[in-house]
Amino acid sequence: MLPYECGQEQHEHRIPEISRQGGKSVNGRYPFLVSIPHGGTAIPPELRGLVNLTRKEIVFNSDPHTRRIYGFDDRVEAMVDFDVSRIFVDTNRAPYDYPPRTQDGVVKVITQDGTPVFKRGQTPGRELIGTLLQNYYHPFHKQLAEALDTRAIEIAFDCHSMLPRSPPVRMDAGRPRPLFCLSNRGDRNGRPKGAGGLVTCPPEWLQALTRSFQAEFDGEGRVAMNDPFRGGFISVAHYRRRRIPWVQVEINRGLYETEGREADEARLVELRRRIFSALTGFWDEVSG
Template sequence: MNGPYPFLISIPHSGTSVPPELRGLVNLTRKEIVFNSDPYTRRIYGFDDAVEAVVDFDVSRIFVDTNRAPYDYPPRTQDGVVKVITQDGTPVFRKGQTPGRELIGALLKNYYHPFHKRLSEALDTRPIEIAFDCHSMLPQSPPVRMDAGRPRPLFCLSNRGDRNGKPKTAGGLVTCPPEWLQALARSFQAEFEGEGRVAMNDPFRGGFISVAHYRRRRVPWVQVEINRGFYEAEGREAGEAHLAELQGRIFSAVAGFWDEVTG
Protein backbone atom coordinates (compact mmCIF):
# COMPACT_ATOMS: atom_id res chain seq x y z
CA MET A 1 0.00 0.00 0.00
CA ASN A 2 1.03 3.63 -0.49
CA GLY A 3 2.05 5.54 2.64
CA PRO A 4 2.25 4.21 6.18
CA TYR A 5 0.00 1.42 7.38
CA PRO A 6 -2.84 2.68 9.62
CA PHE A 7 -1.33 1.04 12.70
CA LEU A 8 -0.60 2.26 16.21
CA ILE A 9 2.28 0.33 17.77
CA SER A 10 2.39 0.44 21.58
CA ILE A 11 5.65 -0.79 23.18
CA PRO A 12 5.07 -0.30 26.92
CA HIS A 13 7.71 -2.55 28.46
CA SER A 14 10.87 -1.85 26.45
CA GLY A 15 12.29 0.65 28.94
CA THR A 16 14.91 -0.21 31.57
CA SER A 17 15.42 3.11 33.35
CA VAL A 18 14.82 3.75 37.06
CA PRO A 19 12.73 6.85 37.86
CA PRO A 20 14.77 9.34 39.90
CA GLU A 21 11.97 9.31 42.49
CA LEU A 22 12.98 5.72 43.36
CA ARG A 23 16.76 6.04 43.46
CA GLY A 24 18.15 4.54 46.65
CA LEU A 25 15.04 2.43 47.26
CA VAL A 26 15.64 -0.32 44.70
CA ASN A 27 16.87 -3.80 45.65
CA LEU A 28 17.71 -4.99 42.11
CA THR A 29 20.86 -5.06 40.01
CA ARG A 30 20.93 -3.56 36.53
CA LYS A 31 20.93 -7.07 35.06
CA GLU A 32 17.82 -8.00 37.08
CA ILE A 33 16.01 -4.86 35.93
CA VAL A 34 16.73 -5.61 32.27
CA PHE A 35 15.71 -9.27 32.62
CA ASN A 36 12.38 -8.29 34.18
CA SER A 37 11.64 -5.77 31.43
CA ASP A 38 10.94 -6.55 27.76
CA PRO A 39 14.46 -6.20 26.34
CA TYR A 40 14.80 -5.63 22.57
CA THR A 41 11.09 -5.03 22.00
CA ARG A 42 11.73 -1.46 20.83
CA ARG A 43 14.10 -2.90 18.23
CA ILE A 44 11.79 -5.74 17.23
CA TYR A 45 8.55 -3.76 16.91
CA GLY A 46 9.97 -0.34 15.95
CA PHE A 47 8.22 -0.01 12.58
CA ASP A 48 8.52 3.76 12.82
CA ASP A 49 8.34 5.00 9.22
CA ALA A 50 6.07 2.23 8.02
CA VAL A 51 3.15 2.89 10.41
CA GLU A 52 1.13 5.88 11.57
CA ALA A 53 2.40 5.94 15.17
CA VAL A 54 4.77 4.21 17.58
CA VAL A 55 4.52 4.92 21.32
CA ASP A 56 7.14 3.47 23.65
CA PHE A 57 8.15 3.94 27.28
CA ASP A 58 11.58 4.46 28.85
CA VAL A 59 10.86 3.39 32.45
CA SER A 60 11.14 -0.27 33.42
CA ARG A 61 7.80 -2.03 33.88
CA ILE A 62 8.95 -3.08 37.36
CA PHE A 63 8.62 0.49 38.59
CA VAL A 64 5.75 1.76 36.42
CA ASP A 65 3.72 -0.84 34.52
CA THR A 66 1.53 0.98 32.04
CA ASN A 67 -0.26 -2.30 31.22
CA ARG A 68 -1.85 -2.41 34.68
CA ALA A 69 -4.78 -0.44 36.04
CA PRO A 70 -3.69 2.73 37.90
CA TYR A 71 -5.51 1.62 41.05
CA ASP A 72 -3.71 -1.76 41.25
CA TYR A 73 -0.78 -1.01 43.52
CA PRO A 74 0.71 -2.33 46.79
CA PRO A 75 -0.42 -3.50 49.24
CA ARG A 76 -3.49 -4.41 47.14
CA THR A 77 -1.38 -6.40 44.68
CA GLN A 78 2.25 -7.46 44.20
CA ASP A 79 2.10 -7.40 40.38
CA GLY A 80 0.32 -4.14 39.72
CA VAL A 81 1.30 -0.75 38.37
CA VAL A 82 4.27 -0.80 40.78
CA LYS A 83 5.81 -4.23 41.41
CA VAL A 84 6.71 -5.62 44.83
CA ILE A 85 8.44 -8.78 43.57
CA THR A 86 10.06 -9.79 40.28
CA GLN A 87 9.03 -12.74 38.10
CA ASP A 88 11.31 -15.04 40.11
CA GLY A 89 10.13 -13.71 43.49
CA THR A 90 12.98 -11.28 44.27
CA PRO A 91 11.88 -8.21 46.31
CA VAL A 92 11.97 -5.10 44.11
CA PHE A 93 12.61 -2.66 46.95
CA ARG A 94 14.86 -2.65 49.96
CA LYS A 95 13.30 -3.71 53.23
CA GLY A 96 10.83 -1.10 54.44
CA GLN A 97 11.24 0.99 51.27
CA THR A 98 8.21 -0.08 49.21
CA PRO A 99 6.60 3.11 47.83
CA GLY A 100 3.52 4.39 49.60
CA ARG A 101 0.46 6.05 48.13
CA GLU A 102 2.02 9.50 47.78
CA LEU A 103 5.09 8.27 45.91
CA ILE A 104 3.01 5.97 43.72
CA GLY A 105 0.80 8.95 42.92
CA ALA A 106 3.86 10.88 41.77
CA LEU A 107 4.95 7.96 39.54
CA LEU A 108 1.49 7.80 37.99
CA LYS A 109 1.45 11.55 37.35
CA ASN A 110 4.98 11.78 35.98
CA TYR A 111 5.16 8.61 33.85
CA TYR A 112 2.03 6.45 33.68
CA HIS A 113 -0.59 9.02 32.66
CA PRO A 114 1.66 10.75 30.07
CA PHE A 115 2.18 7.40 28.31
CA HIS A 116 -1.55 6.75 28.12
CA LYS A 117 -2.11 10.32 26.97
CA ARG A 118 0.29 9.72 24.05
CA LEU A 119 -1.70 6.63 23.07
CA SER A 120 -4.97 8.57 23.27
CA GLU A 121 -3.58 11.44 21.21
CA ALA A 122 -2.38 9.05 18.50
CA LEU A 123 -5.80 7.41 18.35
CA ASP A 124 -7.56 10.80 18.30
CA THR A 125 -5.38 12.59 15.75
CA ARG A 126 -4.03 9.91 13.39
CA PRO A 127 -5.94 7.66 10.93
CA ILE A 128 -5.44 4.57 13.11
CA GLU A 129 -7.51 1.53 12.11
CA ILE A 130 -5.91 -1.08 14.39
CA ALA A 131 -3.51 -0.95 17.33
CA PHE A 132 -0.96 -3.51 18.49
CA ASP A 133 0.31 -3.67 22.08
CA CYS A 134 3.70 -5.34 21.69
CA HIS A 135 5.55 -7.45 24.27
CA SER A 136 7.94 -10.34 24.85
CA MET A 137 7.46 -13.34 27.13
CA LEU A 138 9.79 -15.76 28.87
CA PRO A 139 10.12 -19.21 27.22
CA GLN A 140 8.45 -20.82 30.23
CA SER A 141 5.97 -19.46 32.75
CA PRO A 142 7.93 -17.95 35.68
CA PRO A 143 7.81 -19.17 39.30
CA VAL A 144 5.35 -16.50 40.45
CA ARG A 145 2.58 -17.69 38.10
CA MET A 146 0.08 -20.48 38.74
CA ASP A 147 1.30 -22.38 35.65
CA ALA A 148 5.00 -22.10 36.61
CA GLY A 149 7.31 -23.98 34.24
CA ARG A 150 4.76 -24.37 31.43
CA PRO A 151 6.37 -23.95 27.97
CA ARG A 152 5.06 -21.03 25.94
CA PRO A 153 4.32 -20.70 22.22
CA LEU A 154 6.41 -18.77 19.73
CA PHE A 155 3.75 -16.05 19.55
CA CYS A 156 0.65 -15.28 21.57
CA LEU A 157 -1.97 -13.00 19.99
CA SER A 158 -4.66 -11.72 22.33
CA ASN A 159 -8.04 -9.99 22.12
CA ARG A 160 -9.51 -11.02 25.53
CA GLY A 161 -11.36 -13.92 23.90
CA ASP A 162 -10.95 -17.68 23.88
CA ARG A 163 -8.34 -19.75 22.06
CA ASN A 164 -10.11 -19.10 18.76
CA GLY A 165 -10.37 -15.38 19.37
CA LYS A 166 -14.11 -15.55 20.06
CA PRO A 167 -15.84 -14.03 23.12
CA LYS A 168 -15.61 -16.32 26.16
CA THR A 169 -19.25 -15.62 27.01
CA ALA A 170 -22.26 -14.55 24.98
CA GLY A 171 -21.86 -10.84 24.36
CA GLY A 172 -18.46 -10.85 26.05
CA LEU A 173 -15.78 -8.28 25.28
CA VAL A 174 -13.18 -8.87 22.59
CA THR A 175 -10.84 -6.04 21.59
CA CYS A 176 -10.50 -7.22 18.00
CA PRO A 177 -12.93 -9.11 15.74
CA PRO A 178 -12.34 -12.89 15.98
CA GLU A 179 -12.00 -13.14 12.20
CA TRP A 180 -9.22 -10.57 12.26
CA LEU A 181 -7.35 -12.30 15.07
CA GLN A 182 -7.63 -15.62 13.24
CA ALA A 183 -6.32 -14.02 10.04
CA LEU A 184 -3.42 -12.47 11.97
CA ALA A 185 -2.59 -15.86 13.49
CA ARG A 186 -2.60 -17.48 10.02
CA SER A 187 -0.29 -14.77 8.72
CA PHE A 188 2.16 -15.26 11.60
CA GLN A 189 2.02 -19.03 11.24
CA ALA A 190 2.78 -18.78 7.52
CA GLU A 191 5.70 -16.41 8.10
CA PHE A 192 7.17 -18.59 10.87
CA GLU A 193 6.17 -21.98 9.46
CA GLY A 194 7.91 -24.84 11.27
CA GLU A 195 9.55 -22.57 13.85
CA GLY A 196 6.93 -22.66 16.59
CA ARG A 197 3.26 -22.41 17.48
CA VAL A 198 1.14 -19.28 17.15
CA ALA A 199 -1.50 -19.24 19.89
CA MET A 200 -4.52 -17.06 20.51
CA ASN A 201 -5.23 -15.86 24.06
CA ASP A 202 -2.89 -18.46 25.55
CA PRO A 203 -1.10 -17.88 27.91
CA PHE A 204 -2.14 -14.20 27.83
CA ARG A 205 -5.55 -12.77 26.99
CA GLY A 206 -4.52 -9.11 26.75
CA GLY A 207 -3.95 -6.49 29.40
CA PHE A 208 -5.10 -3.10 30.60
CA ILE A 209 -3.80 -1.07 27.64
CA SER A 210 -5.74 -2.88 24.93
CA VAL A 211 -8.97 -3.09 26.95
CA ALA A 212 -8.95 0.51 28.23
CA HIS A 213 -8.18 2.13 24.88
CA TYR A 214 -10.51 -0.17 22.96
CA ARG A 215 -13.35 0.79 25.28
CA ARG A 216 -12.61 4.50 24.83
CA ARG A 217 -12.34 4.62 21.03
CA ARG A 218 -13.52 1.20 19.76
CA VAL A 219 -10.47 0.96 17.50
CA PRO A 220 -9.46 -2.75 17.43
CA TRP A 221 -6.51 -3.77 19.63
CA VAL A 222 -4.35 -6.91 19.63
CA GLN A 223 -1.75 -7.75 22.25
CA VAL A 224 1.28 -9.43 20.64
CA GLU A 225 3.78 -11.51 22.66
CA ILE A 226 6.95 -13.04 21.21
CA ASN A 227 8.85 -15.81 22.96
CA ARG A 228 12.22 -14.44 24.12
CA GLY A 229 13.80 -17.84 23.55
CA PHE A 230 13.48 -17.18 19.81
CA TYR A 231 16.07 -14.39 19.87
CA GLU A 232 17.80 -14.55 23.26
CA ALA A 233 20.34 -17.07 24.53
CA GLU A 234 21.24 -17.23 28.22
CA GLY A 235 24.30 -15.12 28.92
CA ARG A 236 24.46 -13.75 25.36
CA GLU A 237 22.92 -10.64 23.85
CA ALA A 238 20.74 -10.95 20.78
CA GLY A 239 22.61 -10.17 17.54
CA GLU A 240 21.69 -7.03 15.60
CA ALA A 241 21.35 -8.90 12.31
CA HIS A 242 18.96 -11.41 13.87
CA LEU A 243 16.87 -8.64 15.44
CA ALA A 244 16.69 -6.75 12.13
CA GLU A 245 15.58 -9.91 10.32
CA LEU A 246 13.02 -10.65 13.03
CA GLN A 247 11.60 -7.13 12.83
CA GLY A 248 11.20 -7.50 9.08
CA ARG A 249 9.46 -10.85 9.37
CA ILE A 250 7.04 -9.66 12.05
CA PHE A 251 6.15 -6.59 10.00
CA SER A 252 5.65 -8.81 6.96
CA ALA A 253 3.20 -10.96 8.96
CA VAL A 254 1.27 -7.94 10.24
CA ALA A 255 1.20 -6.21 6.86
CA GLY A 256 0.15 -9.44 5.14
CA PHE A 257 -2.74 -9.81 7.58
CA TRP A 258 -3.88 -6.26 6.92
CA ASP A 259 -3.69 -6.63 3.16
CA GLU A 260 -5.83 -9.78 3.49
CA VAL A 261 -8.58 -8.33 5.70
CA THR A 262 -8.83 -5.05 3.77
CA GLY A 263 -8.19 -6.35 0.26
Protein backbone atom coordinates in the same frame (compact mmCIF):
# COMPACT_ATOMS: atom_id res chain seq x y z
CA MET B 1 -12.38 8.07 35.83
CA LEU B 2 -9.47 8.45 33.44
CA PRO B 3 -10.06 9.98 29.98
CA TYR B 4 -9.18 6.70 28.23
CA GLU B 5 -11.41 4.51 30.42
CA CYS B 6 -15.11 3.87 30.20
CA GLY B 7 -17.52 1.56 31.95
CA GLN B 8 -18.49 -2.06 31.39
CA GLU B 9 -21.13 -2.77 28.79
CA GLN B 10 -22.37 -5.38 26.37
CA HIS B 11 -20.44 -5.62 23.12
CA GLU B 12 -21.36 -6.28 19.53
CA HIS B 13 -18.72 -8.14 17.53
CA ARG B 14 -18.60 -6.93 13.97
CA ILE B 15 -15.93 -6.32 11.39
CA PRO B 16 -14.95 -2.62 11.44
CA GLU B 17 -15.37 -0.60 8.29
CA ILE B 18 -11.99 0.32 6.80
CA SER B 19 -11.92 3.91 5.69
CA ARG B 20 -9.25 3.65 2.98
CA GLN B 21 -8.85 1.54 -0.10
CA GLY B 22 -6.07 -1.05 0.04
CA GLY B 23 -3.62 -1.71 2.84
CA LYS B 24 -1.81 1.61 3.30
CA SER B 25 -3.09 5.07 4.17
CA VAL B 26 -2.73 8.03 1.86
CA ASN B 27 0.75 8.88 3.22
CA GLY B 28 2.09 5.44 2.34
CA ARG B 29 2.22 4.19 5.93
CA TYR B 30 0.26 1.31 7.29
CA PRO B 31 -2.59 2.58 9.52
CA PHE B 32 -1.17 0.95 12.64
CA LEU B 33 -0.55 2.27 16.14
CA VAL B 34 2.33 0.33 17.74
CA SER B 35 2.57 0.49 21.53
CA ILE B 36 5.78 -0.75 23.20
CA PRO B 37 5.11 -0.26 26.93
CA HIS B 38 7.74 -2.53 28.48
CA GLY B 39 10.87 -1.93 26.41
CA GLY B 40 12.38 0.65 28.75
CA THR B 41 14.80 -0.17 31.55
CA ALA B 42 15.19 3.19 33.34
CA ILE B 43 14.74 3.76 37.07
CA PRO B 44 12.65 6.87 37.81
CA PRO B 45 14.70 9.38 39.78
CA GLU B 46 11.93 9.39 42.40
CA LEU B 47 12.94 5.79 43.30
CA ARG B 48 16.72 6.14 43.44
CA GLY B 49 18.12 4.62 46.62
CA LEU B 50 15.01 2.47 47.19
CA VAL B 51 15.64 -0.29 44.63
CA ASN B 52 16.89 -3.75 45.61
CA LEU B 53 17.71 -4.98 42.07
CA THR B 54 20.86 -5.02 39.98
CA ARG B 55 20.92 -3.52 36.49
CA LYS B 56 20.93 -7.04 35.02
CA GLU B 57 17.83 -8.00 37.04
CA ILE B 58 16.00 -4.87 35.90
CA VAL B 59 16.72 -5.61 32.24
CA PHE B 60 15.68 -9.25 32.59
CA ASN B 61 12.37 -8.29 34.20
CA SER B 62 11.60 -5.75 31.50
CA ASP B 63 10.95 -6.58 27.81
CA PRO B 64 14.54 -6.27 26.53
CA HIS B 65 15.00 -5.64 22.82
CA THR B 66 11.30 -5.07 22.06
CA ARG B 67 12.05 -1.53 20.90
CA ARG B 68 14.35 -3.04 18.25
CA ILE B 69 12.00 -5.87 17.31
CA TYR B 70 8.88 -3.73 16.94
CA GLY B 71 10.60 -0.50 15.86
CA PHE B 72 8.77 -0.04 12.57
CA ASP B 73 9.31 3.75 12.67
CA ASP B 74 7.86 5.68 9.72
CA ARG B 75 6.36 2.58 8.09
CA VAL B 76 3.40 2.81 10.50
CA GLU B 77 1.11 5.68 11.36
CA ALA B 78 2.18 6.04 15.00
CA MET B 79 4.49 4.50 17.60
CA VAL B 80 4.49 5.07 21.36
CA ASP B 81 7.10 3.57 23.69
CA PHE B 82 8.16 4.03 27.30
CA ASP B 83 11.57 4.60 28.91
CA VAL B 84 10.83 3.40 32.46
CA SER B 85 11.09 -0.29 33.38
CA ARG B 86 7.77 -2.06 33.85
CA ILE B 87 8.93 -3.08 37.33
CA PHE B 88 8.60 0.49 38.55
CA VAL B 89 5.70 1.75 36.40
CA ASP B 90 3.69 -0.84 34.49
CA THR B 91 1.49 0.98 32.01
CA ASN B 92 -0.28 -2.29 31.17
CA ARG B 93 -1.87 -2.45 34.62
CA ALA B 94 -4.80 -0.47 35.98
CA PRO B 95 -3.71 2.66 37.87
CA TYR B 96 -5.60 1.54 40.98
CA ASP B 97 -3.78 -1.84 41.19
CA TYR B 98 -0.87 -1.01 43.49
CA PRO B 99 0.66 -2.40 46.69
CA PRO B 100 -0.38 -3.65 49.15
CA ARG B 101 -3.47 -4.56 47.10
CA THR B 102 -1.37 -6.53 44.59
CA GLN B 103 2.26 -7.53 44.14
CA ASP B 104 2.09 -7.47 40.31
CA GLY B 105 0.29 -4.21 39.68
CA VAL B 106 1.23 -0.81 38.35
CA VAL B 107 4.22 -0.83 40.74
CA LYS B 108 5.79 -4.24 41.34
CA VAL B 109 6.73 -5.64 44.74
CA ILE B 110 8.46 -8.81 43.51
CA THR B 111 10.10 -9.83 40.23
CA GLN B 112 9.17 -12.79 38.03
CA ASP B 113 11.45 -15.05 40.07
CA GLY B 114 10.24 -13.75 43.45
CA THR B 115 13.05 -11.27 44.25
CA PRO B 116 11.89 -8.20 46.24
CA VAL B 117 11.97 -5.08 44.04
CA PHE B 118 12.59 -2.63 46.88
CA LYS B 119 14.86 -2.61 49.90
CA ARG B 120 13.31 -3.65 53.21
CA GLY B 121 10.85 -1.00 54.38
CA GLN B 122 11.23 1.07 51.16
CA THR B 123 8.18 -0.07 49.14
CA PRO B 124 6.53 3.10 47.76
CA GLY B 125 3.44 4.33 49.56
CA ARG B 126 0.34 5.88 48.06
CA GLU B 127 1.81 9.39 47.74
CA LEU B 128 4.93 8.27 45.89
CA ILE B 129 2.91 5.94 43.67
CA GLY B 130 0.66 8.88 42.84
CA THR B 131 3.72 10.86 41.78
CA LEU B 132 4.89 8.01 39.54
CA LEU B 133 1.45 7.79 37.94
CA GLN B 134 1.35 11.54 37.32
CA ASN B 135 4.88 11.79 35.94
CA TYR B 136 5.07 8.63 33.81
CA TYR B 137 1.94 6.48 33.63
CA HIS B 138 -0.66 9.04 32.62
CA PRO B 139 1.54 10.78 30.02
CA PHE B 140 2.09 7.42 28.26
CA HIS B 141 -1.64 6.75 28.07
CA LYS B 142 -2.25 10.31 26.95
CA GLN B 143 0.12 9.74 24.02
CA LEU B 144 -1.85 6.65 23.02
CA ALA B 145 -5.15 8.50 23.27
CA GLU B 146 -3.85 11.42 21.22
CA ALA B 147 -2.56 9.10 18.50
CA LEU B 148 -5.94 7.36 18.30
CA ASP B 149 -7.74 10.73 18.22
CA THR B 150 -5.58 12.53 15.67
CA ARG B 151 -3.95 9.94 13.41
CA ALA B 152 -5.38 7.64 10.74
CA ILE B 153 -5.32 4.51 12.91
CA GLU B 154 -7.31 1.44 11.88
CA ILE B 155 -5.79 -1.10 14.30
CA ALA B 156 -3.41 -0.95 17.27
CA PHE B 157 -0.83 -3.49 18.42
CA ASP B 158 0.41 -3.61 22.02
CA CYS B 159 3.81 -5.28 21.68
CA HIS B 160 5.62 -7.38 24.30
CA SER B 161 8.00 -10.28 24.87
CA MET B 162 7.58 -13.34 27.10
CA LEU B 163 9.91 -15.82 28.76
CA PRO B 164 10.21 -19.23 27.04
CA ARG B 165 8.63 -20.86 30.11
CA SER B 166 6.19 -19.50 32.63
CA PRO B 167 8.12 -18.00 35.59
CA PRO B 168 8.02 -19.29 39.18
CA VAL B 169 5.53 -16.68 40.42
CA ARG B 170 2.77 -17.85 38.05
CA MET B 171 0.26 -20.64 38.64
CA ASP B 172 1.52 -22.49 35.54
CA ALA B 173 5.20 -22.20 36.50
CA GLY B 174 7.52 -24.02 34.11
CA ARG B 175 4.96 -24.44 31.32
CA PRO B 176 6.49 -24.00 27.83
CA ARG B 177 5.15 -21.02 25.93
CA PRO B 178 4.31 -20.67 22.23
CA LEU B 179 6.37 -18.85 19.64
CA PHE B 180 3.86 -15.99 19.60
CA CYS B 181 0.75 -15.21 21.61
CA LEU B 182 -1.85 -12.94 19.96
CA SER B 183 -4.57 -11.69 22.29
CA ASN B 184 -7.95 -9.98 22.10
CA ARG B 185 -9.39 -10.98 25.53
CA GLY B 186 -11.27 -13.86 23.94
CA ASP B 187 -10.91 -17.63 24.00
CA ARG B 188 -8.30 -19.72 22.21
CA ASN B 189 -10.10 -19.16 18.91
CA GLY B 190 -10.35 -15.41 19.43
CA ARG B 191 -14.09 -15.55 20.17
CA PRO B 192 -15.79 -13.89 23.16
CA LYS B 193 -15.74 -15.86 26.40
CA GLY B 194 -19.45 -16.00 27.10
CA ALA B 195 -22.45 -14.06 25.82
CA GLY B 196 -21.75 -10.36 25.56
CA GLY B 197 -18.09 -10.85 26.44
CA LEU B 198 -15.49 -8.31 25.42
CA VAL B 199 -13.05 -8.87 22.59
CA THR B 200 -10.74 -6.03 21.58
CA CYS B 201 -10.41 -7.24 17.99
CA PRO B 202 -12.92 -9.14 15.81
CA PRO B 203 -12.34 -12.92 16.01
CA GLU B 204 -12.03 -13.11 12.23
CA TRP B 205 -9.22 -10.56 12.28
CA LEU B 206 -7.35 -12.31 15.09
CA GLN B 207 -7.65 -15.60 13.24
CA ALA B 208 -6.34 -14.00 10.04
CA LEU B 209 -3.45 -12.44 11.96
CA THR B 210 -2.63 -15.83 13.48
CA ARG B 211 -2.58 -17.45 10.04
CA SER B 212 -0.25 -14.73 8.78
CA PHE B 213 2.19 -15.23 11.67
CA GLN B 214 2.00 -19.00 11.30
CA ALA B 215 2.80 -18.74 7.58
CA GLU B 216 5.75 -16.41 8.20
CA PHE B 217 7.17 -18.66 10.95
CA ASP B 218 6.09 -21.97 9.44
CA GLY B 219 7.73 -24.96 11.12
CA GLU B 220 9.35 -22.91 13.90
CA GLY B 221 6.68 -23.23 16.58
CA ARG B 222 3.09 -22.57 17.57
CA VAL B 223 1.25 -19.26 17.20
CA ALA B 224 -1.44 -19.15 19.89
CA MET B 225 -4.50 -17.02 20.48
CA ASN B 226 -5.09 -15.80 24.06
CA ASP B 227 -2.68 -18.36 25.52
CA PRO B 228 -0.96 -17.79 27.90
CA PHE B 229 -2.02 -14.13 27.86
CA ARG B 230 -5.44 -12.70 26.99
CA GLY B 231 -4.45 -9.05 26.75
CA GLY B 232 -3.95 -6.37 29.38
CA PHE B 233 -5.12 -2.98 30.52
CA ILE B 234 -3.79 -1.01 27.55
CA SER B 235 -5.73 -2.84 24.86
CA VAL B 236 -8.94 -3.06 26.90
CA ALA B 237 -9.03 0.55 28.11
CA HIS B 238 -8.23 2.14 24.75
CA TYR B 239 -10.49 -0.21 22.80
CA ARG B 240 -13.41 0.69 25.06
CA ARG B 241 -12.78 4.37 24.52
CA ARG B 242 -12.55 4.47 20.72
CA ARG B 243 -13.66 1.02 19.46
CA ILE B 244 -10.55 0.84 17.28
CA PRO B 245 -9.36 -2.81 17.34
CA TRP B 246 -6.41 -3.74 19.57
CA VAL B 247 -4.25 -6.88 19.62
CA GLN B 248 -1.64 -7.69 22.26
CA VAL B 249 1.40 -9.34 20.63
CA GLU B 250 3.87 -11.44 22.66
CA ILE B 251 7.08 -12.86 21.16
CA ASN B 252 8.93 -15.71 22.84
CA ARG B 253 12.35 -14.50 23.98
CA GLY B 254 13.77 -17.89 23.04
CA LEU B 255 13.56 -16.71 19.42
CA TYR B 256 16.39 -14.22 19.94
CA GLU B 257 18.03 -14.60 23.36
CA THR B 258 20.91 -16.93 24.15
CA GLU B 259 21.21 -18.82 27.43
CA GLY B 260 23.25 -15.88 28.66
CA ARG B 261 20.29 -13.59 27.81
CA GLU B 262 22.20 -11.83 25.07
CA ALA B 263 20.70 -11.07 21.65
CA ASP B 264 22.31 -10.94 18.23
CA GLU B 265 21.65 -7.65 16.42
CA ALA B 266 21.27 -9.35 13.04
CA ARG B 267 18.67 -11.68 14.53
CA LEU B 268 16.70 -8.74 15.91
CA VAL B 269 16.70 -7.04 12.52
CA GLU B 270 15.54 -10.25 10.85
CA LEU B 271 12.72 -10.70 13.35
CA ARG B 272 11.60 -7.11 12.90
CA ARG B 273 11.38 -7.67 9.14
CA ARG B 274 9.46 -10.93 9.49
CA ILE B 275 7.03 -9.63 12.11
CA PHE B 276 6.29 -6.58 9.98
CA SER B 277 5.74 -8.92 7.03
CA ALA B 278 3.22 -10.92 9.10
CA LEU B 279 1.39 -7.76 10.19
CA THR B 280 1.20 -6.28 6.71
CA GLY B 281 0.25 -9.61 5.15
CA PHE B 282 -2.66 -9.81 7.57
CA TRP B 283 -3.68 -6.22 6.87
CA ASP B 284 -3.51 -6.60 3.12
CA GLU B 285 -5.85 -9.58 3.46
CA VAL B 286 -8.50 -8.00 5.71
CA SER B 287 -8.41 -4.55 4.09
CA GLY B 288 -8.66 -6.06 0.60
